[in-house]
Structure formats: structure tokens, C-alpha cells
């Protein structure tokens with residue numbers, strides 16, 4: 050049986066994603082408790098330059114599959130490449146982010162390895178020498194405590210929940226892995242990637258999110274949400290009701306069928322707090338809700354609640370933040 054922890058790092062636009070540093074942080078803690086080595090994995094095309102960044106975050110060894118066939122994410126290609134990496138590194142725990150990519154890749158990799166998977170962990174410990182994870186179930190209504198029956202195990206970790214590893218002056222050794230990727234093994238190929246017109250911070254990585262719901266009455270009032278997000282240094286989110294109504298793009302939807310977010314601050318404005326919305330944001334560190342209905346379910350999860358009309362409260366909040374920041 051293998052030992053230690055392997056962290057599968059994600060990158061975008063030739064930069065490591067924040068989730069990679071979070072995996073390095075939780076991975077080092079686990080590897081220390083399990084008494085095994087820690088290493089990283091990078092898969093893609095032209096990604097070798099990212100090894101240095103992982104070294105600085107405390108990963109002394111990084112396994113790299115750099116192949117033109119992996120220029121764009123493909124389930125088959127990445128799972129094949131990472132299986133080869135796992136065989137080379139022989140870890141007990143394989144960590145990846147519970148991101149859009151990780152949610153697809155984790156089960157595919159576990160199936161190829163013939164091992165178990167724990168999805169969307171929000172806490173990860175070693176208890177009596179065993180890996181012990183906590184994950185939300187029933188759209189966040191309950192939490193499940195799980196331990197894998199066997200190792201290795203793949204664990205996907207919710208982004209923005211764990212502290213990122215601090216940046217230091219460490220360096221990483223690169224281990225190139227030959228994954229023997231032949232064309233016919235990769236059955237699904239991404240042909241085209243449609244970039245959003247405006248590139249904003251990915252909601253799942255944002256520290257501050259200001260979300261608007263149907264209480265805003267129409268898309269023409271979302272400038273209030275945008276302004277508050279801008280002065281707070283955050284990004285805009287939305288409930289499904291407003292996305293379905295075509296007021297906001299689906300990329301902004303938070304919830305069970307949208308994005309799962311865990312920012313430091315989540316401000317819900319004119320959002321009722323239906324269970325499907327809460328499923329996507331209840332693990333936020335601080336929740337502020339603005340709603341004119343004091344019985345709105347969102348207040349049950351809010352740390353701070355403002356019972357009031359968004360059209361009165363939001364301009365006051367924007368003004369107050371501007372004054373405080375001297376803007």
C-alpha cells in the first residue's frame with residue numbers, strides 16, 4: 050500500500066489556481082499526520098513552468114504529464130495521465146479540488162484506479178491513523194462523517210474552505226511521467242471553448258460575493274448589486290430565479306444547480322434562501338442577508354440580517370462602505 054499525499058493542482062491561463070495552494074496546505078497537514086511524503090501533480094500542455102509555484106508552497110516533488118493531447122481538459126485524457134502519475138507516486142491519499150473539473154475528474158480517476166472517492170470534503174483529519182472526512186449531504190442539510198474502507202482514496206476538497214499553504218522559498222523536483230496517451234484512448238475531445246465576454250474572478254475562488262435575487266425586481270436594478278460588489282472588492286452572484294428569468298448569466302448562479310461557494314463574506318440581497326440556494330453558499334464564513342420579509346429562510350443561516358427594502362438598504366450600504374474606505 051502506498052503512503053503520503055498527492056495533490057492534483059489545477060491551473061488556468063498558465064497560472065496555478067488558488068485551490069492548488071489550498072490542497073498543498075491541507076495535504077501537508079495530512080501527510081504529516083499519516084507519516085508519508087507529500088507531492089504534487091500537474092497535467093496539461095506547457096505546464097512545466099508551474100512546478101516552481103508548487104515548490105514555493107511546500108511540495109518538494111511534482112509529477113508532470115506535459116502533452117499536447119492535454120492542452121484542453123478531457124475526462125479520459127486527464128484520468129489516464131493521472132493514473133500513470135498515481136502509479137509512479139504511490140500515494141495513500143489523492144487530493145483534488147471539488148471544482149467543475151474536479152467533480153468530473155475525481156470519479157473518473159477513482160474508477161480507473163479501482164479505489165473509493167470522498168467528494169466535496171469540508172473537513173479532513175487523520176483520526177487514530179485513519180483518514181476522516183466531513184462532507185455535506187442533502188443539499189447541506191446534514192453532514193456526513195466518512196472514513197475510507199481502503200487506501201488509496203481520492204478525496205475532492207471544496208474550494209475556499211481550507212487555508213492555502215503559505216508561500217516560502219522551497220523548490221520542487223520535477224518528475225516527468227510518460228502516460229502513453231494515444232489518440233484512440235481519448236474518446237471525448239473539447240472542440241471549442243467559449244470564453245465569457247468579460248473575465249471576472251471565478252465565483253468559487255472569490256473572497257467576497259454579493260448576490261441578488263428576485264427581490265431586485267428586474268435586471269435594470271442589478272447595478273446596485275454590481276456597485277456593492279465593486280466597493281467591497283467582490284464579485285456578483287445570483288439566485289436561480291434571476292438566472293432562469295434571463296436577468297443574469299448562468300456563470301453567476303449559486304446553489305445546488307449552480308456553483309458551490311465558500312467566500313469570507315456572502316451578501317444575499319432579495320434572496321429568499323430556498324434550500325437549493327443555501328446548498329451552494331451556507332459554508333460561507335460570514336453571511337449577510339437583506340430581505341424585507343423577517344421570516345425569509347435566508348435569515349436562518351445569516352450571521353447578520355437586515356430586514357428592509359433592498360432599494361433603501363443597498364444605496365446606504367454602498368455609501369457607508371465608500372465612506373469607510375475613503376472612496
Ligand SMILES: Cc1cc2nc3c(=O)[nH]c(=O)nc-3n(C[C@H](O)[C@H](O)[C@H](O)COP(=O)(O)OP(=O)(O)OC[C@H]3O[C@@H](n4cnc5c(N)ncnc54)[C@H](O)[C@@H]3O)c2cc1C
Nearest residue numbers: 262263264288289290304305306307319321325326341359
Ligand atoms: C432541482 C432544483 C434546483 C435548484 N437549484 C437552485 C440553485 O442552484 N440556486 C438557486 O438559487 N435556486 C435554485 N432552485 C430554485 C429555488 O428553489 C428558488 O426558487 C430560488 O432560489 C428562488 O430565488 P429567489 O430567492 O431570488 O426568489 P424568490 O423565492 O422569489 O425570493 C425573493 C425574495 O426577495 C424578497 N424581496 C422581495 N422584494 C424585496 C425588496 N424590495 N427588498 C428586499 N427583499 C425583497 C422576498 O421577501 C423573497 O424572500 C432550484 C430549484 C430546484 C427545484
